[in-house]
Amino acid sequence: MTFEMILGILLASIFSENIALVESLGAGAVLENHRSTKRSLLLGLGTTVVMLISTAITWALNSYVLKNVAYLQTLVFVFVVLVVVELMYIAAKKLFNCCKYDFVMFTINGAVLGLCVQSAELTFVSAIITAIAVGIGFMLTTTVYAKLKDTLVYQDAIPEAFRGLPISLLTAGIMVLAMLALQFSL
Amino acid sequence: MKTNKLSELLKGTPSLLLMLGAGFVMASSSNLQAALGMGAAVLISMLLASLVLTALCKFIPAYAQLPAYLLIITGFVSIIGMLMQAWLPDVANMLGIHLATIAVSAVIYRKGEESAEGNIFPINTALVTGVYLTVIMLVSALIREFIGSASIWGQPIEFMANYKISAIAGAFGGYLVLAIVTAIINKLTSARNTEEKEDK
Numbered sequence: 256m257t258f259e260m261i262l263g264i265l266l267a268s269i270f271s272e273n274i275a276l277v278e279s280l281g282a283g284a285v286l287e288n289h290r291s292t293k294r295s296l297l298l299g300l301g302t303t304v305v306m307l308i309s310t311a312i313t314w315a316l317n318s319y320v321l322k323n324v325a326y327l328q329t330l331v332f333v334f335v336v337l338v339v340v341e342l343m344y345i346a347a348k349k350l351f352n353c354c355k356y357d358f359v360m361f362t363i364n365g366a367v368l369g370l371c372v373q374s375a376e377l378t379f380v381s382a383i384i385t386a387i388a389v390g391i392g393f394m395l396t397t398t399v400y401a402k403l404k405d406t407l408v409y410q411d412a413i414p415e416a417f418r419g420l421p422i423s424l425l426t427a428g429i430m431v432l433a434m435l436a437l438q439f440s441l
Numbered sequence: 442m443k444t445n446k447l448s449e450l451l452k453g454t455p456s457l458l459l460m461l462g463a464g465f466v467m468a469s470s471s472n473l474q475a476a477l478g479m480g481a482a483v484l485i486s487m488l489l490a491s492l493v494l495t496a497l498c499k500f501i502p503a504y505a506q507l508p509a510y511l512l513i514i515t516g517f518v519s520i521i522g523m524l525m526q527a528w529l530p531d532v533a534n535m536l537g538i539h540l541a542t543i544a545v546s547a548v549i550y551r552k553g554e555e556s557a558e559g560n561i562f563p564i565n566t567a568l569v570t571g572v573y574l575t576v577i578m579l580v581s582a583l584i585r586e587f588i589g590s591a592s593i594w595g596q597p598i599e600f601m602a603n604y605k606i607s608a609i610a611g612a613f614g615g616y617l618v619l620a621i622v623t624a625i626i627n628k629l630t631s632a633r634n635t636e637e638k639e640d641k
Binding site: 276278280281284287327328330339341363368416418421427428437 | 468519522621
């Protein structure tokens with residue numbers, strides 16, 4: 256794998272093919288995020304770790320165990336994500352004072368399962384690099400979106416019908432437009 | 442009386458559920474066939490999950506609720522995915538990975554959780570939510586397909602061919618159209634609430 260290929264995977268996964276907003280697999284998790292910028296960064300970091308570990312395990316399972324039982328893929332992948340999140344929660348509970356809800360959000364996140372399914376067809380090295388890049392992309396999106404959402408406190412300036420979800424969707428849409436703009440310049 | 446019951450069932454649905462289900466709503470609203478397929482998948486999985494979780498909730502200990510609920514929902518989504526691959530392969534291919542990810546969608550999980558918590562009308566709420574999401578998907582898909590691809594149900598619309606805006610069929614269009622649709626719903630809901638207050 257050449258340096259150009261790694262750079263290509265990194266840039267595409269972070270910007271032009273961002274799993275959270277452009278592919279809209281994690282759109283719910285991003286839009287529903289009401290945390291501060293710092294906590295959003297931590298949530299993104301946690302999601303990256305979950306993505307990395309889950310991808311490594313699901314890739315191995317898909318390549319060696321699920322070959323003849325492909326119909327069990329979704330069920331097995333969800334189970335792996337659940338186990339990874341639960342083990343991370345047990346470890347994090349001992350180290351930090353963390354909230355169980357954040358860990359639930361790692362599990363109920365289409366981006367994690369979507370990445371596992373997409374990466375199953377790649378080579379192991381590509382899958383791991385993609386998992387890291389997608390995780391960074393998700394972290395960036397969650398953090399930038401949280402920061403942008405803070406600026407939406409001046410709700411009086413927004414027409415009444417657009418307050419709440421519509422303005423959140425428009426904000427996310429403008430972020431998508433900015434990310435897609437990079438697709439053409441690469 | 443009927444209106445009151447419907448409002449009760451839809452309580453919290455418009456904004457929160459659309460926010461949680463934004464991912465699959467946008468992914469499947471680029472054309473009408475995909476929207477109908479996804480709507481059916483969401484509705485059936487939500488109904489079946491509500492039924493089973495209502496029946497099993499007493500036997501699932503509190504610490505195992507999240508994994509148990511998610512695995513039950515994933516089981517139904519996998520079955521629906523396989524049936525779709527067998528009978529509607531084109532729609533299944535159109536939905537792709539998004540069909541599998543409805544298994545971990547917060548909207549289905551939360552509705553399942555509500556059913557297990559002893560909601561009096563779990564089937565009704567699941568049905569209303571599923572139909573509501575399907576209607577939103579269909580309306581968004583109609584707008585996006587008409588303006589973005591100059592077609593309806595895959596049939597080209599001649600007079601729109603030179604005026605189509607391809608961006609509407611893409612990811613950005615999904616957010617834009619859904620934002621406008623939810624703004625219209627907000628406007629209608631607030632107008633109805635004002636009328637009800639005035640009546641009282």
